[in-house]
Amino acid sequence: MEGVMxxxxxxxxxxxxxxxxxxxxxxxxxxxxxxxxTDKSLYNWVSKAKKTPKQNEESDEIKRLKAELKRDTQERDILKEAAAFFASESRKDTRS
Structure with a gap:
């Protein structure tokens, strides 16, 4: 684009x-x-302005969902450990 100001x-x-x-x-x-x-410049500015809030909303939603997934994963892991612990305790009780 040489020569274009x-x-x-x-x-x-x-x-x-x-x-x-x-x-x-x-x-x-x-x-x-x-x-x-130019019409094109203004059209581009308007398009960019209209996209930004939606992208921010989507970004916030993604962050929220990631946090929820992390929390749910931690809860699941805790429940798995608890289930394994109680299963082993139950086996101990039946052996006595």
């Missing part, structure tokens, strides 16, 4: 442009024209 917009600028589309319901094309940016 890429604009670097401040995050506040991007956030405001995305807010105009998401919160105010303006068309991407209209906002892009008004702000002097």
């Amino acid at each position: 890429r604009n670097k917009y401040p995050q506040e600028f991007k956030d405001e442009a995305v807010r105009q589309v998401i919160n105010n319901g303006y068309a991407i094309k209209d906002v892009a024209n008004r702000l002097g940016i």
